[in-house]
Amino acid sequence: MRNPDEFDAFYKDARDRLLLQTYALTGDLPASRSAVRDAFVAAWHHWRKVSRLDDPEAWARPHAWAHAQRRHTARLWHREKGLDPEVLATLDALGKLPVNQRKTLLLTQLSSVSLTDMAREVGLPQADAERELQRATAQFAVHRDVASTSVRTLFEPLREHVEAAVRWPRSTIIRRAGTRRRRTHTAVGALGTVVALVATGVLVTDTTGVRPTLGGDDPAVTSASQAEDSARPVATPETLPDSAMLTARQVAKGIAAPRWRIDETNDNTGGDGLVLPCQEERYADPRGTAALLRTFDAGKAKDAAAAFQVTEVSRSDKTAGRTFDRTLDWYAGCTDTRVQLLSTHQVDRVGDEAMMLVLRSWKQDSTMVVGVARSGQLTTTTLARVPGERVPDLDRSAGLLATAVDGLCRLPDAGACAGRPRHSVAAPVPVGQVPGMLGEIDLPPLAGIVRPWVGTEPRKAVLNVAATSCDHADFSAPPMTNNLTRYFGIPGAKLPDEFGLTETVGSMPAARAHAFVEKVRAKLDACPDKDLGTDVTPVADVSTKTTDLSVWHVRTEISDESTVDFLMGIARDGTSVAQVGFVPSGKVTMPPGTFPALVRRALDRLAAMPPPAKG
Template sequence: MKDPEEFDAFYKDARERLLLQAYALTGDLPAARSAVRDGFVLAWHHWRKVNRSESAEAWVRPHVWQHAHRRHTARVWHREKGLTADVKATLDALGRLTTTQRRVLLLAHLATTSMPELAREVGLTDETAARELQHATAQFSLHREVPSPQVALLLRRLESVTAEVRWPRASIVRRAGTARRRTHTFVGVAATVAAVAVAGTLLTDPSGLHPTLDRAAVAVPGASPSPVSPSSGALAPAAEPLPESAMLPAGAVAARVPGRGWTTVDTTDNTAGDGLSLPCRASRYADPQAVDALVREFSVTAEKGKPARVAWQATEVSRHRKAAKAGFRSVEKWYSGCTEGRTQLLRTSTVENVGDEAVQMVLRDWADPVRTYVLGVARSGRYVTTTLTSARGTNIENPSGNAVLLGTAVDALCDLGPGGACTGKVGLSPRDAEPVGDAPRMLVETDLPPVSTVSRPWVASRATKPRGNNPAATRCDQTVFVGKVGGKAVREAATRTYLVPGAKLPLEFGLSETIGTLPAQQAGGFVDAVRRKMAGCEDRELGSDVTSTLSRSKGDTELHTWRVSIEVSENTDVRYDMAVGRVGGRIFQVAFVPTAKVQMADGAFAALAERALERLRAAS
């Protein structure tokens, strides 16, 4: 017997994501809305099969996209009237892509698909799909006139159009699906059309329901069976998987975070708006098929009514522990590779003895006014909870207190049915940043510190295979990452540059990184060769000045940095900050070329070199 509660939960959870995807695909909101409705009617028709699949949403999505494309026949690129300039520009850029390019771009940024899954869904090989995605991203960025890291954000902003759609009740969709299933004769088809027509009238009914997680009707997989009513024999309502009482009270925040007068601003299920209320969030939910979710905001109001400090808690409960683990990793990656403007990841720590797993990150948003965030994320059983505190300025406020606050959040969840481990003696220990991006062994924009006089964000180029020239090399070392070292070829070599578009900086300004892999013995020889060249540079290059700023070796891990100044003419010097390091057989080189007015703060390049070593080690 089919379970309507599971279908209803799936319907309420997935419909907005599918509508956003179908709208981005066609630019036609009525066609997209009808296609989503039809897709769920079909899903209920085949629910036994859909519910046994690895992902119900992945099963429905191709049908929704196909229906949307079929219904989208009014003109080549239809759009609603009254769109904002921002939305119109995004739709125009999407409209200039081919259908295949749009599909791979939307699957990559609006759906949780791996590259093999993406390739399979569009009917391409993995290699061809990856090329199509790169080309689509580049074309969209060009037409939209934005750097590629902003692509996902711009696509999600289309939710400003789709967020106000009203939906038919799940029971109406199920009735339409049941009618469709009864017969495939002409009469059955006619009945289905009638049922769908009824559903369609309700889509525009002012009394229809807004998208929301139905907190009273969600069944919790894996929980104890719901009790049977003695009088009727019917199943009683399932227990609420995430009661509001399991969220932190304002007093718990006040006990661990500086500031007086903490109050609770709001508690929601995060279905309104774009769902990105917390900084660095990449999507509404870390687990796209979460059973339930709550977001609570806290604040301290300053004298003039401006919030001096803000804090949030976001909690989700997944259908099973595997999904919760994946949700936990998603939150880690959101913050380890935060794509918001000039936000920099300062450090990462393991939070010990909190839930089944927990981590803390400290980030800084260098936009004016500067803000510093302390993030904690923990998993306890099928719960994933995030705490985030924000304060103006560069002071890192009480990271140990924030860790205890995260533990308090876990203790409110762990004793509930879907919960797992609780909190013991809380501690913090340093750890490497979580690998992120298409080149997880390389630096990403979140790693890069600000530079003086520049208010624009860094943008990384696509990682490519070096062709002889190594942009991270200096005139002193002229290191290459191609060919052989000690009789062994350098493998997995990649290079990328980091620039600040639109900042009107001199051409020589920039940052570069190159990586590769050798057997451990040859990698050690590679680093030694660079060190010898740097030590002898002043003798070989007249007018050069080389200063060692850091040198550390421990076991198979090495890190060395230098500051280099080379006189290229009577009145002109070129300055470099350069680092080389290795973890076992993995090697890297980073070089930064500042200008007289645009430089990193003291110690910032050494910290960046340390992060490059972290990225190399964490992805090994």
């Protein structure tokens, strides 16, 4: 089901950004406005697909850029009258760049895409795209007679001009145009299908006896995973009865709320199949043999508690194990906007394997407890969402997961049932491109900021921006290996360039790693004596045989009127080290205790780092 509220929010959030980019690309404001409008019409036409993407704006941008370039066939940089000289000079400088160079510069300066995605959008290998970006930045700076570090500020007059010059149609108008477009395409497609069927005499039947799958795959297509599963004969699937699912009374025992009731039970074949928060696909096992979704609510209010149970039946225990892992990954690495992982819990004595995650949605002002368990070939997920920051009772949540398993474990394809559940805090599930590093899912909200954190692609740590002026910790020198760094910012939040959070990680033999941390500690202790303009306040300092964690607040006087605050933490787990640095901006900072907790999360994630390379 297409959600107009989500589309309206996307339209309101992205339209000025896309217009600025498109205008900077073409220099033609009327063509750019029409192109961006058409891109949103197309986005609503395809909203079921577009809304599932991690970044819907990345889908709309190429459409807007291509439409604008088609509309504008001459060099129109100076056709507008009365332009501010700064705007005119910037457009003229951009017009002197080759198109690919112009695109690399605009994607880097006016969007939050990674270098990898930037290269993909311009259609170049990453190394070539980075070279084009360097040339574009240098040439643009020369044309505008500024330092290359000041390039970003030149786009502000363009932004102000665009925002002042353009009035946007209401989102309802865009949606109506998108709906008409979809109906037209559907009618044309249906006519083409009828013609093709009549011409070829094709009649689709299912008389082969081949067992269909939940994902609608062609049964004649064989993949590597299907070949694996075929080693075990698959009997005729047993029905997954509604009676095996949780009842409203059982949910009430697990999650406190005034009144629970069953809202709906189905096989989740309708709509786009994305019903639960953080869910990435209709089924975690699209080749499974059965599935049931049951939804519960605790009232009609918008902010009332809600609960869900999803159960999937796989073809074998091995495939179910993959289904369990995949489901867990959806929540452990949730890509929903402004969702934070609060804690991870191992759950024992429940089925063959089970875990719970506590997540906080700062966008929806709610807290979620997600339980995932496997019993033989059956994987079940329980999710309870309650308003506010109060975390539901985890003993009762574990009990709810155990009850869900007990309702399923007597079915023919099931495995172990549940005893009295026992849960304990566990390390976060390794997720992301570099599981040993922090991700957006780990980062806390900041007061007054409603936009999400966005991280750059992890890159080799040639420079360590997480270091302070006191320690200058170097992650690039031997014997450090596996050295990577990444930066997190909040695009569109109008924060200064120096704001942000950086993490740098690396590995070396355990004794050398411990010495590396001790050296940083010693330098921070000595810093106030060596630099009288710097104050260093220890915030946390904990060590065990195999781990270290230290956090400091560093304040440096730049002038009599200006100081810079910096929060820095360093952590070690055996052979792996992480340094985390955060530069706040005025009131946009982290509450007391939040940054040390984030460094603790960085320490927990280090367990997924590879061992140091042998040199």
